[in-house]
Amino acid sequence: MIAIERTLDTPRWQRVALPFASLLLAAIISGLVLVLSGHNPITTYEQIYTASFTSAGALTSTFVYATPLLFTGLAAAIAFRMRIWNIGGEGQLYMGAIGASGIGLLLGSWPTPLLIPAMMAGGIVAGALWALVPGLLRAYLQTNEILVSLMLNYVAGLVMYFLIYDSKSYWRDLTSPTALVFPTGKTLSAAATWPGLTIGSFTLPLGFVAGVVLAVLLLALVRSTRFGFEMRVMGDSTSAATYAGMRTRRIILAVMAVSGALAGLAGASQIGDFGHVLDPRGLEQAQYGYTGIVVAALAMYNPLAVVVVAILIGALTNAGFALQGPGFPPGLVGTMEGIILFSVLGGEILGRYRIRIGSQLRPQRAEAEADAAR
Amino acid sequence: MLSGTMRATRSVVAIGLVAALAAGCGSAATTAPAAPASAAPAASAAAPASAAPAASAAASAAAPASAAPAASAGTGFTMPVPSLTPDAMSKWTTSNPFKAAFIYVGAPSDAGWTHAHEVGRLAVQAAFGGRVQTMYKENVPEGPQAAQVVTQLINQGANIIFATSFGYQDTLVAAAKAHPNVLFEQATGTEQLPNLAEYYGAGEDGDYLSGMAAGAATKNGKIGFVAPYPIPEVVREIDAFTMGARSMNPNATVRVVWTNTWFDPAKERQAAESLVSAGVDVLGDGQDSPTTGQVAAAAGLKWTGYDSNQESFAPNAWLTATTYNWGPYYINDIAAAMNGTWKTHFYYGSLADGFVVMAPFGQSVSAATQAAILAKEAQIKAGTFDPFTGPITKQDGSIGVPAGTTLPVYTPTGLSKYSINWFVQGVIGNPAG
Numbered sequence: 001m002i003a004i005e006r007t008l009d010t011p012r013w014q015r016v017a018l019p020f021a022s023l024l025l026a027a028i029i030s031g032l033v034l035v036l037s038g039h040n041p042i043t044t045y046e047q048i049y050t051a052s053f054t055s056a057g058a059l060t061s062t063f064v065y066a067t068p069l070l071f072t073g074l075a076a077a078i079a080f081r082m083r084i085w086n087i088g089g090e091g092q093l094y095m096g097a098i099g100a101s102g103i104g105l106l107l108g109s110w111p112t113p114l115l116i117p118a119m120m121a122g123g124i125v126a127g128a129l130w131a132l133v134p135g136l137l138r139a140y141l142q143t144n145e146i147l148v149s150l151m152l153n154y155v156a157g158l159v160m161y162f163l164i165y166d167s168k169s170y171w172r173d174l175t176s177p178t179a180l181v182f183p184t185g186k187t188l189s190a191a192a193t194w195p196g197l198t199i200g201s202f203t204l205p206l207g208f209v210a211g212v213v214l215a216v217l218l219l220a221l222v223r224s225t226r227f228g229f230e231m232r233v234m235g236d237s238t239s240a241a242t243y244a245g246m247r248t249r250r251i252i253l254a255v256m257a258v259s260g261a262l263a264g265l266a267g268a269s270q271i272g273d274f275g276h277v278l279d280p281r282g283l284e285q286a287q288y289g290y291t292g293i294v295v296a297a298l299a300m301y302n303p304l305a306v307v308v309v310a311i312l313i314g315a316l317t318n319a320g321f322a323l324q325g326p327g328f329p330p331g332l333v334g335t336m337e338g339i340i341l342f343s344v345l346g347g348e349i350l351g352r353y354r355i356r357i358g359s360q361l362r363p364q365r366a367e368a369e370a371d372a373a374r
Numbered sequence: 375m376l377s378g379t380m381r382a383t384r385s386v387v388a389i390g391l392v393a394a395l396a397a398g399c400g401s402a403a404t405t406a407p408a409a410p411a412s413a414a415p416a417a418s419a420a421a422p423a424s425a426a427p428a429a430s431a432a433a434s435a436a437a438p439a440s441a442a443p444a445a446s447a448g449t450g451f452t453m454p455v456p457s458l459t460p461d462a463m464s465k466w467t468t469s470n471p472f473k474a475a476f477i478y479v480g481a482p483s484d485a486g487w488t489h490a491h492e493v494g495r496l497a498v499q500a501a502f503g504g505r506v507q508t509m510y511k512e513n514v515p516e517g518p519q520a521a522q523v524v525t526q527l528i529n530q531g532a533n534i535i536f537a538t539s540f541g542y543q544d545t546l547v548a549a550a551k552a553h554p555n556v557l558f559e560q561a562t563g564t565e566q567l568p569n570l571a572e573y574y575g576a577g578e579d580g581d582y583l584s585g586m587a588a589g590a591a592t593k594n595g596k597i598g599f600v601a602p603y604p605i606p607e608v609v610r611e612i613d614a615f616t617m618g619a620r621s622m623n624p625n626a627t628v629r630v631v632w633t634n635t636w637f638d639p640a641k642e643r644q645a646a647e648s649l650v651s652a653g654v655d656v657l658g659d660g661q662d663s664p665t666t667g668q669v670a671a672a673a674g675l676k677w678t679g680y681d682s683n684q685e686s687f688a689p690n691a692w693l694t695a696t697t698y699n700w701g702p703y704y705i706n707d708i709a710a711a712m713n714g715t716w717k718t719h720f721y722y723g724s725l726a727d728g729f730v731v732m733a734p735f736g737q738s739v740s741a742a743t744q745a746a747i748l749a750k751e752a753q754i755k756a757g758t759f760d761p762f763t764g765p766i767t768k769q770d771g772s773i774g775v776p777a778g779t780t781l782p783v784y785t786p787t788g789l790s791k792y793s794i795n796w797f798v799q800g801v802i803g804n805p806a807g
Contacts, residue, residue: 051526055529056525056529057522057525057526057529058526061522061525061526064518064519064522065519065522161634165603165604165605165634165806166604166806167806177564177786177787178543178564178565180606180792180793180795181540181563181564181605181606181607181784181792181793182540182541182543182603182605182606182607183603183604183605270518274517274518275517275518277544279516279517281515281516281517281541282515282516282517282518282519282541283517285515285516285517286515286517286519318522321511321514321522321523321526322526322530324511324512325509325510325511330481330512330513
């Protein structure tokens with residue numbers, strides 16, 4: 001009989017070393033794939049590094065991809081850590097973009113320092129409300145939030161298309177010659193453009209700075225507050241939380257709202273930092289909400305690790321466009337991303353579980369089962 | 375409880391993986407109908423073919439580029455021989471090639487829109503040989519990310535950048551202002567700058583002819599159309615298609631379903647299947663993939679394609695299609711850029727100049743129908759017929775274009791082909807989506 005059992009104590013060094021070993025393994029496997037497809041892995045890795053960080057404008061580009069992934073990664077991480085499976089980051093991002101652009105258009109004459117927080121609030125509220133739909137259904141009707149939040153992504157996408165393509169909404173530009181040829185959203189006023197931190201030729205988007213601050217706050221919330229403690233207990237066992245008298249419904253709603261607010265901020269940042277216009281196709285093609293799930297998984301749901309992983313995935317996506325060409329199909333870049341994901345997740349599972357061959361329960365396992373029975 | 379949580383964990387990991395793979399391998403998966411015969415031979419034919427034309431072009435340097443058609447590059451299209459001035463010949467060499475970049479909204483393997491552009495790129499490579507280095511970026515999202523790709527191409531030394539979808543227009547306008555020494559060309563757009571040109575062509579003329587084939591093929595008078603976005607470009611294609619169909623069968627109707635995507639075989643399939651269940655017996659489409667044709671073939675219906683010759687995907691269903699021959703345009707413009715004679719322009723190709731080409735007829739198109747279509751094509755080429763000449767009646771029965779008026783291609787204000795936003799009589803559907 002072959003079984004997979006959980007190891008109860010992972011040494012600290014192993015937890016730190018595992019992700020790095022996994023990344024090294026991913027680099028080796030990717031290297032093999034590159035060699036088999038006729039590319040030199042060393043030059044390819046050099047190209048990736050140059051295209052993501054050192055060539056002109058590369059670092060700025062990397063952060064264009066990293067910023068939304070930071071928010072959607074945090075959104076997924078905070079919910080998944082509590083075992084609330086909010087797959088709806090994509091739709092919450094759309095709603096956040098709708099909210100933030102609506103506020104940006106409405107209050108376009110406000111001074112920038114007031115308009116930025118107003119737009120962020122618009123994104124937060126819209127994203128949180130959208131996430132509360134599956135949250136309420138889960139808390140009161142025990143529906144499966146995976147399905148509900150996933151399906152709501154499509155609904156949010158249709159709402160966004162409706163506003164720009166299928167109606168004469170407040171968001172749609174109905175006057176410019178370009179808009180007569182192809183439906184577009186109204187462009188926000190210059191006051192609604194979020195200023196980036198410019199260091200030489202590198203521009204750090206304001207949204208990224210906000211995301212890092214939020215990551216630190218989230219870590220503090222989970223680690224050092226009573227609410228964070230309740231969230232962690234519930235993450236480990238809902239019945240334990242109920243038994244301890246915690247109000248699990250309130251926790252579910254709070255987690256969904258925070259998760260949705262973060263994804264909504266991703267949408268607000270897309271409007272304020274980059275697009276300055278509600279662009280349904282651009283947002284839909286980018287798929288930042290879904291990629292955020294990958295970022296969260298690679299970061300093992302740790303908010304600070306999300307910051308690092310968002311930059312790495314942003315860099316890889318950015319390099320992907322620089323690499324691809326007649327001799328380098330984009331599928332190869334996707335393959336490399338997939339290999340990294342498999343290695344890191346696989347490494348984590350192998351670190352936490354071990355494969356046992358035999359029929360007798362080991363003392364450790366028996367102890368664990370006795371624990372579970374209690 | 376425990377098993378429930380376990381299941382949830384697993385499905386989330388699965389969804390994460392699916393998301394990652396979808397993001398990465400999406401393009402790989404859709405590569406299935408990959409560059410058929412046309413791409414590879416063209417590339418391999420490139421090297422030997424290129425030297426000679428380039429040299430002969432030098433001899434007749436004064437002749438305009440479009441004069442002498444030659445070198446088919448294995449695509450079935452006729453490509454012009456570029457004429458370079460002696461100065462350009464000495465400036466752009468294999469050690470210092472002119473760099474032409476293409477930004478694709480989909481993958482060259484889509485067997486439709488992007489494939490047609492890729493055929494054009496390969497024709498450029500074949501025509502110029504080592505003097506021109508072509509590059510492309512595929513699956514580039516239309517939005518803020520496109521700006522980064524443009525920057526990367528400029529960093530890689532691109533001298534001219536062709537953006538092949540309308541959604542790149544804002545990005546290109548900004549880039550053209552920021553980089554006055556790089557030339558930009560935007561397909562299907564409207565904005566012009568000293569270093570930003572526009573190019574496209576009268577696909578609607580071809581769609582009128584496809585519509586004739588569909589109108590002749592339908593038995594119950596019900597035609598379906600799988601349409602990408604509710605925008606004037608697509609609305610005028612559907613209008614022309616419908617007018618063509620009704621010229622063959624005055625009672626024919628065209629039912630429209632929107633997909634809100636240029637290229638998404640899954641959505642295109644759903645839309646086509648919904649039309650089949652609505653009882654249509656001929657399908658047309660304005661999508662980037664031949665999926666609609668595969669649905670038509672499976673249901674035993676007839677089909678008109680779009681963008682490229684897609685007959686091989688559903689030979690029994692195939693009627694014909696509007697296809698675009700981008701190669702000659704690219705070759706001429708790149709030659710002009712190399713010669714230093716490039717000027718901004720608004721190119722609108724036609725059946726007459728060979729930019730719009732009707733794909734070969736399918737086996738089920740009768741000789742009489744073929745003759746009727748060819749006669750109409752000859753009229754369009756001769757300039758004696760334009761589908762958008764009034765009287766044209768709108769869907770609601772009111773007059774869209776009065777008798778004797780022909781819509782202009784594009785005017786910044788007023789009704790033009792580029793701003794038409796209503797359906798003609800015979801279309802079932804909402805032009806606002």
